[in-house]
Amino acid sequence: MAKTFNRLNPARVKRAKPGLHADGGGLYLQVTLGADGQLNKSWFFRFARDGRERRMGLGPQQPSRGLPAVSLAQARIAAEQARRLLQLRIDPIRRRDAEQAREKAEAEARTRGVVTFRRAFDTYFATKHQSLSNAKHKAQWQSTMQTYVFPIIGDKPVADVTASDIVAVLTPIWFEKPETAKRVLQRVEAVFKSAILHGHRKVASPCVGVREELGTRHHKVTNHRALPYVQFPDFLVRLRTGPSWPATRLAFEWLILTATRSGETRLARWAEIDEQAALWTISAERMKAKRPHSVPLSPRCLEILQALRPVYPHGPDDLMFPSMKAGAPLSDMTLTKVLRDMGLAKQATVHGMRSAFKVWCAEVARVRDEVSEAALAHVIPEKVRAAYLRTDFLEERKLLMAAWAKFCSERVLSDRVVPLRPSA
Numbered sequence: 213m214a215k216t217f218n219r220l221n222p223a224r225v226k227r228a229k230p231g232l233h234a235d236g237g238g239l240y241l242q243v244t245l246g247a248d249g250q251l252n253k254s255w256f257f258r259f260a261r262d263g264r265e266r267r268m269g270l271g272p273q274q275p276s277r278g279l280p281a282v283s284l285a286q287a288r289i290a291a292e293q294a295r296r297l298l299q300l301r302i303d304p305i306r307r308r309d310a311e312q313a314r315e316k317a318e319a320e321a322r323t324r325g326v327v328t329f330r331r332a333f334d335t336y337f338a339t340k341h342q343s344l345s346n347a348k349h350k351a352q353w354q355s356t357m358q359t360y361v362f363p364i365i366g367d368k369p370v371a372d373v374t375a376s377d378i379v380a381v382l383t384p385i386w387f388e389k390p391e392t393a394k395r396v397l398q399r400v401e402a403v404f405k406s407a408i409l410h411g412h413r414k415v416a417s418p419c420v421g422v423r424e425e426l427g428t429r430h431h432k433v434t435n436h437r438a439l440p441y442v443q444f445p446d447f448l449v450r451l452r453t454g455p456s457w458p459a460t461r462l463a464f465e466w467l468i469l470t471a472t473r474s475g476e477t478r479l480a481r482w483a484e485i486d487e488q489a490a491l492w493t494i495s496a497e498r499m500k501a502k503r504p505h506s507v508p509l510s511p512r513c514l515e516i517l518q519a520l521r522p523v524y525p526h527g528p529d530d531l532m533f534p535s536m537k538a539g540a541p542l543s544d545m546t547l548t549k550v551l552r553d554m555g556l557a558k559q560a561t562v563h564g565m566r567s568a569f570k571v572w573c574a575e576v577a578r579v580r581d582e583v584s585e586a587a588l589a590h591v592i593p594e595k596v597r598a599a600y601l602r603t604d605f606l607e608e609r610k611l612l613m614a615a616w617a618k619f620c621s622e623r624v625l626s627d628r629v630v631p632l633r634p635s636a
Contacts, residue, residue, distance in 0.1 A: 216483065220233060220284060225284055228253065235291075238294070239255065239270075240258060241273060242255070252272070253273035255269070255290075263475035263479075268294060270290045295497055300502070313367065314362070314366060330366040332403055332412055340353070356396050360382075361381055365378075370413050375425075377418065378418050378422045381400070397422065401417055437561045438560055438564030441569070441619075444568065447554075448465060454554065459520075463533035465512075465516065470507045472507065478544070480492070481528070481531055482529075485509075485532075487509075490610075491508060499589060509613070512617045573612070573616075582605065584612070
């Protein structure tokens with residue numbers, strides 16, 4: 213099996229020619245030829261976030277424009293830190309930018325003698341952490357502040373924070389993550405009480421009345437529009453013979469047959485595929501739940517792979533479903549446009565294909581709920597149950613995904629020719 217991490221070594225880095233050189237795990241060395249004929253080498257970390265591919269610069273491999281050189285070992289450490297942030301659902305680029313902004317704001321605040329909310333928290337937590345015997349609880353205090361609070365009010369003077377600011381902090385998670393939101397509010401309120409006691413704030417805590425304000429709002433859950441599963445065979449007939457870009461048609465069919473999310477399919481790379489085992493393994497940083505997910509590949513999925521190989525680049529780091537722009541992934545709107553062109557935009561969404569699969573699992577396949585949830589890469593919500601139920605039901609899912617693909621393709625005409633290359 214090909215090496216997926218630490219592919220480079222200092223000698224290869226030194227001899228690297230113009231182009232991209234993958235070290236694995238999203239870390240790349242980029243080599244370009246400058247106008248002076250010299251090779252410029254720099255590191256970047258590539259990752260997927262909110263269905264988009266992003267690149268985070270990690271610095272030059274050799275001193276450049278006053279910047280210190282970043283060695284291979286240092287670049288690997290930076291990439292690992294970025295991967296850990298992604299596992300916590302934190303955008304490493306935003307975190308880096310926020311840290312730089314924080315350092316600048318703190319320097320300015322110290323010059324003016326201003327106490328920011330972040331400094332008020334540090335003052336409070338210096339004493340509070342001594343009463344927390346559980347290391348996990350100490351970490352949770354820090355992480356909730358870093359994730360939900362500091363990005364919005366961390367650099368604001370603690371004396372100037374208003375109730376509207378607290379509402380802005382809590383609104384995104386008040387209904388989506390009620391327990392987390394409750395703890396965040398309690399911790400923020402404790403910081404303001406401390407700030408008042410230390411004389412850093414003269415008016416009442418801005419948390420007063422926030423719970424009542426947010427509690428009066430009603431959260432309406434809306435389901436993704438979905439085609440009835442009985443229409444999928446006919447849908448695939450139309451999809452395979454439609455006018456869309458070939459990679460788009462195959463990506464949409466792959467998404468349906470694997471019951472994956474849009475970003476998981478659009479950003480799939482050949483390195484994730486094990487054709488011999490008929491398995492597609494998606495890394496944790498590309499999954500919504502930040503856990504690796506293995507997808508059994510049906511015979512039809514293997515056919516799709518064989519159809520892609522002669523037409524598109526298929527190196528380990530190449531996208532399986534490239535867009536018409538070389539090296540760029542398909543956009544989320546590209547798949548939505550397929551539904552719009554087929555006149556189905558008001559009846560279905562791309563994500564709704566997963567909902568139809570779930571219903572089929574219950575009504576046709578009649579598999580246990582745990583198996584279909586594993587196929588959808590859903591996290592078991594009950595903590596105790598999840599702690600004991602650690603299997604991913606892979607063997608059962610192999611049969612399930614094969615049956616799903618057979619159902620979806622049962623009315624697709626075998627003699628229908630589907631050209632991969634777009635017509636001139």
